[in-house]
Amino acid sequence: MTHENSVGIVEAQSFTFAEDDPFCLESGATLSPVTIAYETYGRLNADRSNAILIAHALSGSAHAAGYHSEQDTKPGWWDDCIGPGKAFDTNRFFVICSNVIGSCYGSTSPADINPAVGKPYGLLFPVVTVGDWVRAQIKLIEHLGIEKLLCVAGGSMGGMQVLEWAAHHPDRVHATIPIATTAAHSPMLIAFSEVGRQAIYADSAWNQGNYYGADRKPDAGLAVARMVGHITYLSEESMHEKFGRRLRDLERYGYEFQTEFEIESYLKYNGNSFTRRFDANSYLYVTKAMDYFDLSAPTGSLAATFVNSAHIKYLVVSFTSDWLYPSYHSKKLVSALTAVGADVTYLDVKSAWGHDAFLLEVETMTDLISSFLERLAREENVARPEPTSDNLATKITLATLPRSSEEERRLKIEALA
């Protein structure tokens, strides 16, 4: 990673709506007001036709690229792919990333004050869906003066939002890039979600979701949930390569229950650090939204779901060792999209990294995405934004330290999923 092609220092922004007119959710419940945290990178062109929305995964945030200050050493979660000359080239495109409702990175969430009772929502927060998230994103792009997005892109849970845009708001988007995702959350995905939630419920500090301001948070339960998640993001093969059966700081077995194997240490580290940056109730809401995601349910078939979305261009990507979102989910999607006559590019990328591959296979992703967007920009006659005299982003010198590639990989994975 070089800082020459960083978007530089970026600003956390937010947009609040539904203050007077409540936001109606799929469940029938309402939410008022609704705040959406977001960031933007690059500049909108004159006819507002170069906007790309990036949708984040389970534990992601609106901070997809750049740094929040000169002292900040950790870039946004998809910094590898967003920036000048990168896959999502901010010299050409205006890139937006927003935090989903219910998550804990600035958008309205269970930790916020419930205006009806004057204390945090906790479990009184309404259950939200992927459909609700996307309808809130539409409010955001309208607020930014954008009628139609050039593209929506995202991996994993982000890919679900991408498909929701294509299926239910086909006139709002020219192209979509669903990566390592599915059109219907599988029973195995629901099972892992539920185990994570049960680990949180089992923590006595969770207290039915009422722990804001209390002495204890359900950190132990949330850490277990995250550990389960981390196993599922890796492949058996990558675990062998990365950890094998190596012991940590030991020559031989200790015959006790302290952390011994490197894989144990990795899981504990990630589980514990997650509790410092994520909220347990948000984990419940975000996973529940994913579990409810099933695009084919209302119509009975995926092809019927996309029948009005045939004019959209699709770049579908899956990874051979991803057993959490196996390639055949993407293949079913591709089959439905081609059945309705859509323009689909599909690649099942050979990778040993499991589900994490979508953040780690940077070179392949860059090739795929940049050539897809280049073609798109050409076909849609997307003008470059006006040059500015003062391009702060590319000039800034950041106080970041050089990092090893293993360390970079760890941070990337930590930021993911």
Place this chain on the structure above:
Amino acid sequence: MTHENSVGIVEAQSFTFAEDDPFCLESGATLSPVTIAYETYGRLNADRSNAILIAHALSGSAHAAGYHSEQDTKPGWWDDCIGPGKAFDTNRFFVICSNVIGSCYGSTSPADINPAVGKPYGLLFPVVTVGDWVRAQIKLIEHLGIEKLLCVAGGSMGGMQVLEWAAHHPDRVHATIPIATTAAHSPMLIAFSEVGRQAIYADSAWNQGNYYGADRKPDAGLAVARMVGHITYLSEESMHEKFGRRLRDLERYGYEFQTEFEIESYLKYNGNSFTRRFDANSYLYVTKAMDYFDLSAPTGSLAATFVNSAHIKYLVVSFTSDWLYPSYHSKKLVSALTAVGADVTYLDVKSAWGHDAFLLEVETMTDLISSFLERLAREENVARPEPTSDNLATKITLATLPRSSEEERRLKIEALA
């Protein structure tokens, strides 16, 4: 399942040793006394050459076949394969199954009184290994007057014991049947073990293992550990077939956090019922023993490990959809065994049932095992046991109710793994 070929009513037995001379463990610690719970089915022949040891999996017990009383409606965990005319034909063979040390089904465990302090061991119980388990099984067969086993068989954790017999006690066994197993616990298996243990540690009722006699047990943590396990025993395909995205007792989403999807209900049911039959500390000890299992570590290669085990006959079985113990583990084993010149029969059984397949693919397993044992008995000149005048087992009428095959499958899976 018909009762005509049941072993009938069986008796839970136990054998205690190391009362004066402590049992030395691989860790260097000792245990005294040591009790091994076991059961036997069929009869030993005159020259004691027809004995087969069955090794159980993670949550299994010595109760592998038959019923404990006439009112008992639930047979032993491998009743499908052990009985007159079944895969392990009790008309021909004397079948033994014993509970591993540290487990909670009658063998010495953390819940037993530590003679040094007069209260339950808890975490003062020494860490045991697969090697320790097998050396205790040798004490048991010696107690039963058996010098050499005709065969040792088992799936999953049972298969590890089978391989331990072959690698480290090659003169004690003519043949082995390792099923759906590995010669070295993989980092993914360790990862899932550790998440289960962390879920138990995270339960405040666990109290560092001191909960015997307390008001609360770490049931919530143990249930989460078991739920994780249950996901790993299934395949993505079998989950689709068995549960899909079906809701339980609901027409549409409830938009709340109660159990909704059938897969959630399945996991919760199995997690909770497990807490009524298994001990949380035992879960820690048994999983730790599995994590330590690595037959190639001392020699550096699997072939070197089995160099003195070439005279043993092997029937190795794996299942195509088993992602927890993927087929390539068995293939590596087969490759090492053939390299040393052993007689190996290997089958990668095409099955959609994931790791559970070893208990569910009864017909295939019966064909494979019975023909392997038939050849073995012929080649080793194994005489049939003397007929008895009163063969209780095959005459008994049991007060069991007819069960649907889905119900049977559920009970089998519950009893497993």
